[in-house]
Each structure stands twice: as C-alpha cells, then as structure tokens.
Amino acid sequence: MTDGATWVDEALREHERETRSAAGRAAATGAEREQQVLDRIDKARRRRPKVREERITMAHGSGGKATRTLVEAVFVDAFSNVLLEPLEDAAQLHINGSRVALTTDSYVVSPLFFPGGDIGDLAVNGTVNDLAVSGATPLYLSAGFILEEGFPVADLTRIVASMKAAAETAGVQVVTGDTKVVQKGKADGCYINTAGVGVIEHDVSLGVANAQPGDVIIVSGPIGEHGVTIMLARGELDIEADLESDTAPLNGLIADLLSASTGVRALRDATRGGVATILNEVATSAGVGVQVNEDAIPVSTIVRGASELLGIDPMYVACEGRLVAVVAPDQAAAALAAMRAHPLGAQAAVIGEVTAEPPGAVLLKTAFGGTRIVDLLVGDPLPRIC
C-alpha cells in the first residue's frame, strides 16, 4: 500500500471534478447519477493495471483479477512483444513457413494424487490442451521436475507412469527434461513444469479477440469437476462425494471440431478461474458483451450441491478437460454436433451468445429470472488446484 495515498486522492479529486461539472447541469435523476458512476468505473477498469501490493499474495496465483494485473503490469510490461501480447494459452510462431504453437505451464496441485488423476497426467493434459486450443496438433513436451528432499521415489515413479500414459493417449512424446532437488521444507513434494510445441495445420486463426456479436458460446461438458474434486480430496471439509477430476486431453475433440466446422473463432480450456474467467477474456479482448443463461450451463448435481454448501460458484471453479468454444452462428449446429459425437463432448451445450452491448461485460440471466454481472474473481478460495 505504498502509493495508497495517491490513488485514493486521485479518485476523490475525480469524484469532485465530476460532481462539480454535473452540478452546473440540471439535477440528474438517481438513475442518471448511477449511470455516471458506472461509466466512471468502466473508465477506471480500462486503466493500465498496477500492482499495489508490496509482496506476492496467494491472490496473485488465483487466475483472477490479481493474476491478470500481475501478468500485465510485470511480465507483459517487461517482455513486451506482439507474440506475447494476445495472452492466449499458447504463442503462435511462424518458423520457416510453418506455423508453430509454443506453451508452458507449471503444476503445483495439492494433493498430488486425487480421484480421477494426479499431478502427472494433469501436467501432460494441461499443456496438450493449451496447444490444442490454439488450433495446433500437439507434438512434443518437455518435463521439468522440482523435487523436495525426502520425496518417496515410489510416488515419483507413479507420477511419471501416469505422465507416460497421458502422453500416449494424447499422442505426444516427452522429449527433454530437467530435475532439481531442493532441501526439505523448500517445496511441497513435487512440482512439475511442462512446455509443449505443436504445429498449426488448419487454416484457422483462433483467438478470443475474434469474437463477434451473434457468435454462439459452447462448453464441451459439465463444469467445475476438477476444482471441486481437489477441494474434497484435501479432506478439510469432511464432505464425501462420488466425483472425479475431468482431466483429459482435448486435442482429439478439437481436431474433430475444427474439421467439422469452419466457423470456430476461439477455443479455450477452462482451467483456473473457470468458465467465468474465459467469458470475461472474450468480452475484454474482443470489446463485446457476453450473455449466458444459467439454466443452459451444464453442471453435475454433485458439483452444484457442493458449491451450494461451500458458497462458491461453479462458473469460477476449474476444469481440466473442458472446452469453451466461440463459434459463428451459422456454424453453431455443426460445431455442437461434432463435439457431441466425441466422448469428451457428449454433454456439450450452447450456454450463451456474444452481443454488441455492453462491451467488456459478461451478463448472466439467472435461473431465477434476474440478470447479473459475472466478473473476474479477485482471489481463488481454492489455491493450488493445478
């Protein structure tokens, strides 16, 4: 809070300026004044992000607002280049006439083993999916391990075996790697980093900035299952449920989708921050509105029940094998059919559409019949889910 005085004072001055200028005009109605405030907030939200904290907090890793601020204010600011700036899941490179996708991701999930998977298949699937959603065919992965002194070799063997199995399922190879060991207490068992490359063969350029009013938004299946599984697997909540992580490689599903439909404008896998975060990225990057129907969003009864009990919103809960697709309206039926024909997309559903208004915002028509905003989360109630 070092610059605390300045930004608060600036906001106060801004308020006074606008109040003074408004005072000259005829007295505004309540609704008009509310609109003025909302416009001022929109302006404030478009400002260049700034990290106000002196130290990194858990919120910076949540995938929500604080993460976005950190990425934009620290990393994009320093590395600034046109390949990085779209902030897609993978960078798209042109190398000697070929289009190549490159991505990297680190995995720190706790617990390491959970129903439906472990850190090993998560580390393969996550990177495969980041390549696949950029339209690439994933080919090769690297794997870097940071191990804590004392970590059981049997656990490491088990993790690596599930990485091998996941790589085979996804049709990729782990071709290079690295191992580091740190003193006991300096890490939590095992962290994994994977990077991946793939080639982009389809003649498509996918990106959330491509979204246009009228486009349809599809999710590939029930949301929130990975996040809720992890939360329950920690055993802190004394809730038991028959639920498994949805971790899966999406490259097969995406290949089928891109072959069947030429109207796919953007794909994202819904990891940290969940579907809500992706919808916000669509709205912000393309300068469009997004409207979704709560009724239409597939959520399993178990995830809904757990979310109600815990006071969390499944829209923000992570998935590790679910896709959000933005598709041109005339291609939506073909895209939905192609997804439903694949085992990982059997429960795919249209959840909403892209609109011209209000730009930059995601609106949810609630099952109850009201309308509300779906904003980015500030911090994640469930750290270290991937």
Next chain:
Amino acid sequence: MRFVDEFRDADKAHALAAKIADLCEPGRQYKLMEVCGGHTHTIYKHGLEDYLPESITLVHGPGCPVCVIPMGRVDDAMALAAEPDTIMTSFGDMMRVPGSKGSFFDAKAAGTDIRMVYSPLDSLKIARQNPDKRVVFMAIGFETTTPSTAMTVLRAAAEGLTNFSVFCNHVTIIPAIKAILDSPDLRLDGFIGPGHVSTIIGCRPYEFIARDYGKPVVVAGFEPLDILQSIYLLMLQLAEGRSQVENQYTRVVPWDGNLAALKAITQVMELRPYFEWRGLGFISQSAMKMRPEYAAFDAELLFQVPGVRVADPKACQCGEVLKGVLKPWECKVFGTACTPETPIGTCMVSPEGACAAYYNFGRLHRRRVVEVSIS
C-alpha cells in the same frame, strides 16, 4: 436439485412480483431494509431487483459480520498475530479486510502465520498439532457464529488445552437495528429480518420494532423466492396498515430460537458495556466478551492488545452504506479507488458486503440489458 430449485422457480417469482406490484400505492415510495448481508448477496446474485417495481428500494443493512469490524480491531488482531510463536486463525472473509497497515493476506505474505479455517473447531486441531505455539482464533460474527465459538471454548476447556484463545469480536444484531431506527438520516418502511441470526435468537427480539416503532418485520430465508415472498408479506402488512413480526423462514427458524445455542453463549460469554461498530460508532451492550471464568481463553487478557481506535480512511463512506443512508455506488470512491482487489472499506471485502455484492453482481447498465434469447 431438491431443496434449491424449488426456491428459484422463475414462474413463481413472476407471480409474486405481480402481487407485489399490485400492493404498491401509486405515488408512494417504499424503503425496505434487508438487515443481513447474506440477503444482500442473494438479491444481487440472482438479480432479484429485476422483479421489483421502481417504487420499492431495498436498503442494505448492517448485518455483514466483516463489514462492521472497525479498523482498530483489525489492527489489534494483526498485533496479536505478530506476537512470537503465535498462529492466528480466521474465517476466509477476514483475510482481505484492510487494517491501517494492510490486510491479513499482506501480513501472511510478509511471514506472519495466519491460517484460514472453515470452523472454529479447526483451530483446536491446529492447537493440538502445535503444542509449542499459541493459537488465537479471530472470532467475528453475529449470533449466527457466536455459538460455535462458545462450543469451541467449551471443548478446549474440556480437553484442558492451554495454547488456545479467542480474540472475541462477536456482536449482537438488536442494538444495531435499534441504532438504525433511532438514526435521524433514514426513513424505513419495514425490515427483512435476518434468517440465520434468527435460527439462534428466534423472532421475539424483533417485537419492539413492530410495537414501538410501528415497522413490520418479516424474518426471511436466503433463497431468492424466500426474499421475494418476504417482500410480499411486508407490502401486505403495509397495505393493510399492520406492523407485526412474521416468520417466513419457518422451515429453519423456531419462534423461540435455539435454547441450547443461547445457553452455550451465555455460559462462555457476557455482554460488553459498549463496542465500536464500523460506521455506527460506539453502541452500548452490543457485543460479547469472554466471561471471567473463561479468562484463560481470552486473547485480550492473555496478550497485550494495542486497543487503539483508528479512524476510517477519510475517503471511506462504509458507515453511511452500512446504515443504508448511501447506496454503494453513491460512495465517493466506489469502483474507482475502492474495488474488490484494492478495498478501502470493509463493505467492499466480504461477499456479504453491500459494495462487493453490487460491484460483483449488480453493476449493470440496466437500461441496456436485453433479454437473453438462446435457441
């Protein structure tokens, strides 16, 4: 999903909304206060205001546990957490509440051992696992959470734990409602009564509101239809010129409250002569402290607590928002300097805070909202 979907039925909501609209006298403006922050959250999360005629304004009340904690108490908690060999435990809501030197999250990032717990009992587990540390539970909340703190102290006493204590900030709802009723700034027509608090204290304590102030009270549940039905019941009372306490939340709230829970509270705690509330100032007999018999578990006696009163930042208008005098967006710094990521005031922190609920869910350009139609 059973026990949820039936309370979110859009057809029933439309029917209730029509009945509510019928009860509005032309030209009359109605101000109804939902006392509890949980209600505020539901109202915004489900877009309930879309069902109300413009003549009904919902005023957000003081029943948000995190919002009413004054900055000085946050600083006291930070000082306790910074004591050597100490682990502070706290509900997640507290973690981002700003003290004068940052929040628990900031202190945690700087190395202070502050842990989030889901239940006060989790603090006992931590105390057992760390016999060489002193575990202090930052207890906050209205009568809803007070019994679980009391039960935790009773359990600790029964186990003979010597490294566990409570920094007690429990408050009581009735004096706060009375302070609002006596406040000259605000004219209210009725109250949506706090459902969770009433599971403990029952409905009788609200009778003075109907009797002495002539305002109807309807104790309400937390699903959107509960609240809409309670608004209907309030409007019906107003239309018929009645002022009574009614219980809409009969499936959970017994008229006389939960005697076992009340007994646990009075066994462990007693009323403080006065307590400072954020925005409302000092209110007499409005908060709980540990009884002398349980002094061994009272962090305020075991440790040096600075106890310094800290004025709210000058830009912050949480007090006016808590009293319902200002709508969240009418605050000078709402949404510009004060946002959920950089909250200046408490109302922007908790999901139950009126400002956070409005910012996260309600910040709609309503005139631009169009019906979502999806084939």
